[in-house]
Amino acid sequence: MDENVLEEFRKQRASRLGSEILKNPKGPVYPLMKEFEDVVSKDPPPQLPPDRGIRHEIDLVPGTKYCVTRQWPLPREQREVIYAFFTAKAKAGMVRESKSPHSSPTFCVRKPNGKWRLVHAYNKLNSVTVPAQTPIPRKDVLLNNMAGCTLYSALDLVDGYYQILRRESDIPLTAVSTPSRMLWEWLVMPQGLSNAPPTFNRLVAQLFRPLRAFAQTYFDDLFVHSRAENGQTAMEVHLGYLRRVFEVMRAKKLYANIDKCVFGAEEIKVLGCFVSCAGVRADPEKVKAIAAWPTPRSQKDLRKWLGLANYLHKYSAGYAGLAKPLSNLLKKDTDWRWERQHQEAFDSIKASLQRAPILALPDESKPFSVVCGASDYAIGCALLQSDEDGHERVISFQSRQLKAAERNYPVHDKKLLAMKYALVKFRVQLLGSRPFVVFTHHASLRTATNSPHLSQRMARWLSFVAEYNIRVEYNRASSMCLPMHCRADPTMSWFILVGSQRIFTIGYAYRIEMMRALPLWCDSSLQVKTPR
Missing domain, CATH: 3.30.70.270 (Reverse transcriptase/Diguanylate cyclase domain)
Incomplete structure (x- = not known):
């Protein structure tokens, strides 16, 4: 980019x-921010928070004794930061001197902005704390x-943890030592406790x-x-x-x-x-980091890069197929040999993420459609929905590599496996009374449910499909913009974009329109070519 x-x-x-x-006093948000400038500020008032009905509690495993770790020496700069920090917190009433039999050390880590963040090493305390379970919000x-x-x-x-009170009986458990030979205990919830995020x-x-x-x-x-x-x-x-x-x-x-x-x-x-x-688009800073990554020199380098690229896999059609040659290099007892096929896969993933589309957000009031496909080595699918202008938008791409046994399936079974995979991945959007269409380029899937000759595997899959109000449609000679592999060279993969104008519109034309409407969102130098 x-x-x-x-x-x-x-x-x-x-x-x-x-x-x-x-x-900017003339801005529409300015009057509201001035009215609530006590709420939106750089530093909260230094005071003990009120009781909001939720206090942090620490339940220990039965039989736990004292949790003690000695304070280790620290550089002078960190000692001064720690002293100033606890002086301010004691003045605010958030900590007090302690005689607790428990003790955990204190140290500092550098923030990205160059300042210091205070850290307590509650390793021993966390290891004997009963985990607290609370539903974590799902990103999707x-x-x-x-x-x-x-x-x-x-x-x-800001300082959210310090805005929560503690259960009185648990206060001695979080006693911390400092390089100045002081022992403090927290009256509010400190950072570093294993159950602090759920609270x-x-x-x-x-x-x-x-x-x-x-x-x-x-x-x-x-x-x-x-x-x-x-x-x-x-x-x-x-x-x-x-x-x-x-x-x-x-x-x-x-x-x-x-x-x-x-x-x-x-x-x-x-x-x-x-x-x-x-809709939703990938963070351009992350895409830039992926594109600028040098060629890996070891399995460790490759694993780091794939970890970052995997995070953005939903923006790439057929990511699993593209990544297969690289995944093979990470298998146990595999010798490190970076060859042409690996470089091509490496470059293909970079290019795929650099031209990643803006994904639409699903509208539950409108019908969905699904495209799915399979190759000899991977299956993939995409969830689609029409917008207000009638354009078909991609909501999400999903794909995975086939397991060793699945590669031996007949072509018909692989196509049905891809359809089942799509229904599992998009179950939340598709399960219900509203009908939806699954597009496939394997015509026999339309009549699979009526066939008198079904294997046990297919019968099991079709019983799962029966939950959905589904209609299968055949798109002749179309791979639905999903990843396919060149059978002559199974280690090399790319996009085969053929067939209907409708699929071409979904995959490319609408994206060009979005690039024109939102020039800052995409690389203006990107050239989208007609598929071969």
Whole structure:
């Protein structure tokens, strides 16, 4: 991706930060931020938080004795940071001197911005703590709740852990030592405890549950989204939603970091991707990192790169097929030999992610369609849905490599396996009374349910398919924009894009239209060529 495009994109994002909005009194969000400047600030007031009904509790495994780890020596700079930190927290009433039989050491780690973050080594305490289970928000569900919205805000709750009180009997357990030979114990929830994230997640979920129609929470991140409705503009609705969120934060004494908050933007970053009215797209910084990665020199290098690329697999049609030669290099007892096929696969994945489409968010009120396909070495599928203009948009790509036994299946079984895989991956959207279409380029799948000669495997799969209100349609000579492998050279894979104009439109033409409408979102130098 062009560096100039990225730089322009960064500037556009920075203009919607809370600290920048306060510099523009004429902006629509400015009056609201001034009204709630006690809630949206850089530092929360130094005081003990109120009791909100949820306290952090530590339950130990029966028979646990004292958890003690000696404090180790630290450099002078870290000692000064630790001393200043505890002096401030003691003044705020968040810590007090302790005589606890438990003790954990304190040290510092460097933040990306160059400052120090205080850390407590609660390893022994965490190893004997009974795990607390709480539902963690799913990223896909959170994103789907934003479908159809046009304005977004992202709030970062500051010092969230320090805003939760502790159960009184557990306070001695979190005693920490410092290089100045002091022993402190926390009256609020410190960072480093294994059950701290579930406790904080439970708190924000409870406080903002009445606002869940327009405010999504993910630990210390809060996302507000809106659209025009009831005769009001999207901005008017959005300001009303922000006001309700700020009122809850003021009443419960929660605070947001103004330097990390984004307000009233047409696009925000959500858990590693970017969301807008057009859909979901990959983080361009991550795509740039993948594209700039040098050729791996060892299995360790390759595993690192694949770990980053795998995170964006849903943006790439047929990712599993493309990655197969590289995955083979990571198998046990495989000698490291980087050959042409591996370099081609490496470059193909880079190119695929660089031209990744903007994925649509699903609309539950509209019908879906599915395309699926299989090759000798992989299966893949895509979930589609028409937008307001009648364009078919891709919601998600999914693919995986075939297991050793599955590679021996007949062609018919592989195609049915691909269809079953699609139904499993997109079960949440497809299961229900609304009918949907599955497009395949294997004509016999249309009559599979009526065949009197079914293997046990096919009968088992078709019984699973029977749950769905499904109609199978045949697209002659079309691979549905899914990955296929060249049978003459099974280690080399690419996209075969043939067949109907409808599929071509889904795969390419609409993407070009999105690039024109949103020039900052894609690399303007990218050339999309007609498929061979």
